[in-house]
Amino acid sequence: MADLNVLTICGSLRKKSYNAALVRALPELAPANMTFKAAPPWEKIPFYDADVQEKGFPAPVEEFAAAVRTADGIIITTPEYNWTIPGGVKNAFDWVSRMPPDKQPFKGKPVALQSASQGPLGGARMQYHLRMCMTYLGCDIFGLPEVFVMMAQNKFDKETLKLTDETTRKIVSQQLEGFAKYIERVKA
Amino acid sequence: MADLNVLTICGSLRKKSYNAALVRALPELAPANMTFKAAPPWEKIPFYDADVQEKGFPAPVEEFAAAVRTADGIIITTPEYNWTIPGGVKNAFDWVSRMPPDKQPFKGKPVALQSASQGPLGGARMQYHLRMCMTYLGCDIFGLPEVFVMMAQNKFDKETLKLTDETTRKIVSQQLEGFAKYIERVKA
Amino acid sequence: MADLNVLTICGSLRKKSYNAALVRALPELAPANMTFKAAPPWEKIPFYDADVQEKGFPAPVEEFAAAVRTADGIIITTPEYNWTIPGGVKNAFDWVSRMPPDKQPFKGKPVALQSASQGPLGGARMQYHLRMCMTYLGCDIFGLPEVFVMMAQNKFDKETLKLTDETTRKIVSQQLEGFAKYIERVKA
C-alpha cells in the first residue's frame, strides 16, 4: 500500500477545542500507511475581498493552497456554528476558490468530514453544507461512515483531552480505513 | 403606519460589489415608512475564538450586536461563495450568537434575505443555508418573494452601479413592501 | 385565549410508528386552548402527475387541502427517510402546491415541525428540507425549540407506545406552548 499523506484542517481556534482534540487522535486510529499534517493556519488569512485579490493572493492563502495541493487526501474536522459552517475556516475556502482553474487546490482531492460538538447532533447540520461547498471546489467527497462526535464533553478526557470513548474511536477508525481505500480507489 | 428602521448587512467587501449596489438601491424602492442604516463593519471583527471571547466580546462585535438590537428589521444582502454563506459575514453571526440569551441581538428580529451574483442562480443555494442560520439565531424570517439577482452584470449600470433592470426593481419593491407588512404583523 | 385548532400531519404509515405515537401524545402536553385533528390520509392521494391534475384535483387532495385551510396551525410529525423528507407525505404537499394562488392551503399557515427516529439524530436533517418546502408553500414556520426525538425506541413504552421520556415530554410541551403564542402573534 502506498503512503497516504493526509492534510487536516481544523475549524476551531480554541485551545481546548474538541475538534482539535479529535484531530490529535487520528494518527493512532488510522491505517499504518496514513500520515497526517496540519494545514497552515487559516486564521492568518484576511477576510475575502476581491479588491485585495486583485493585488495578488496574500501569502497565507498561497501557503494554505500549497498544502492542500500536495496532500493525497484532506480531512476537515470542524465545529458547527449556528447550524452551518464556521465563518473563519470557510473564509479560507472562499479565498482558494478564486484561484485559476489549473491551480484550484481542492480539485480532485479526496476529502472526508468530521465534527464534534457539545450538543446532541454533533455538527450534523453543518456537514451537509460543507459537502455542498466541497462539491463546488471539485473534491471527491467520502461518504459513509460519517463521524459526528456528539456530547463531546463526555468523550474526551477532561484533563488531557485524549479521545477515550470507545464507540467514537471505533467509528473514527472505520472512517479512516474507508477513507484510505477511497483515496486509492478514486485517484485519477 | 409606524416608521420602520431597517438595518442592512452586506456580505461583500468589494467596492464595486453588486450586493452593495443592491443595498444602495433599497431606499428608492421601499415603502415610505421604511428607512435604512448600514450595519457596523463586520470586517473589523476578528475570527471567532472562544478563548478570545472569554476575555470579553471585542468592541466591533458589541457594535454590530447593538445595531441589530435597535433595528425593527434586518435585510441581509450577500453574495454566495462556494454554494453557501461567505465566511466573513458568517463570522459576525458566529460571534453574536455567543451572547447570553437575554442579549441575543437577532432573537425575534424580522429578517429578509437578498443576493446578487454574476451567475445564473443569483445566490439561491446560499439563501437556504442562511435561512437555517437565522432560524437558529431566533429570527422571524420573511418568506416570499425571494430576491435573487442573477447575471448581475447585466442589471446594474456599468458606470454608476445603479440598479437599472426593471424586473429586478419590481421584485425588490414587492419584497420590501411584503417585508414591511411582515414586520408589522409578527412583532411581538 | 382563543381556541386554536391544530391539524396534525404524520409522515409514517406504520401502525407502531413512533411519529404517530408522538402525535397521540400532543393533547396531554398542549396548552388548554389547543386542540388537535388528524389530517385526511395522504396515502389515498395518487402520485403527482400534471396530466391527472388537468382533469381535476383528485378528491383526496381536495380533502387534504380543505383540512389544512380550516386549521389555525399545522404540526407535521414525520420520520426522516434517507436524510430527507419521506416521499409519501411529500407527495401530498406536491399536489396541493399546484392549486391556484387564492386556494393555496398552506399560505399564511403557522406550521411547526417534529420528528422521531430510532437513530441518534432524530430526523434533524429532514427538518431543514421540510422548512424549505414549507417556506415555498407560504407558511409561517415556527422556530425554536425544535423537537427531535432521537433513539425513540427508548422514549416510548414498549407496549402502549405512550411517550414516557420526561425530557422529551418537556421539550414537546415547550414547543407547543411556544407554537400557541406564535400562532397568536403572526396571524394576519
Next chain:
Amino acid sequence: MADLNVLTICGSLRKKSYNAALVRALPELAPANMTFKAAPPWEKIPFYDADVQEKGFPAPVEEFAAAVRTADGIIITTPEYNWTIPGGVKNAFDWVSRMPPDKQPFKGKPVALQSASQGPLGGARMQYHLRMCMTYLGCDIFGLPEVFVMMAQNKFDKETLKLTDETTRKIVSQQLEGFAKYIERVKA
C-alpha cells in the same frame, strides 16, 4: 473503452415532461460507449409502509432495485417540486433503502443528477437534497458540471420536445463525457 450501461430515472410522470424529454436527448449527446435504459416505473410502487415491507418487498420495488444493481451508472433527471425532491420518485428510493446491506442497489453506484424546470433556477435547490439522499444510499456522486435546464419551455422544440438549445446540449454532453470518465475512475 468498456461499454457503460447507464440507467435513467425520470422524476416526472407528465407525458410532455421536459425532464423526460431531456432523458430522450441523452443518447445523441453521450460518448459512443455509453448506452441508456429507463428504470422500471416507480409509479407502480406503493407508498412506503414498514408494515407492508414485513410481508416482503412488492414486486415493483424488486424490479426497480434489480435494474439499479445491474447498471454501471445511474442518471437521475427530475423536476424540483416545492424546492426539493418530488415525493413520487423519492418513494422509490425510500423503499430500496430498506433492503439488507448486501442487497442495497445504490451502494457504490456512480450517479449523476440533472433537472429541468420552467423557472429560472432549473431545479438547483432540489439537487443538493438529492445529493444528500444519494450519499446516504452509498452512491459515488458525480460533481461538476451540473446540469440545470432553466426556462425549459424555451429550450425544447414546442412540437417534438427535442432539446434544441445549443448551450444546454453542450453542457449535457460535457456532463456525460465527465460522467463516463468518473465511472471508469471510481469503479472498485
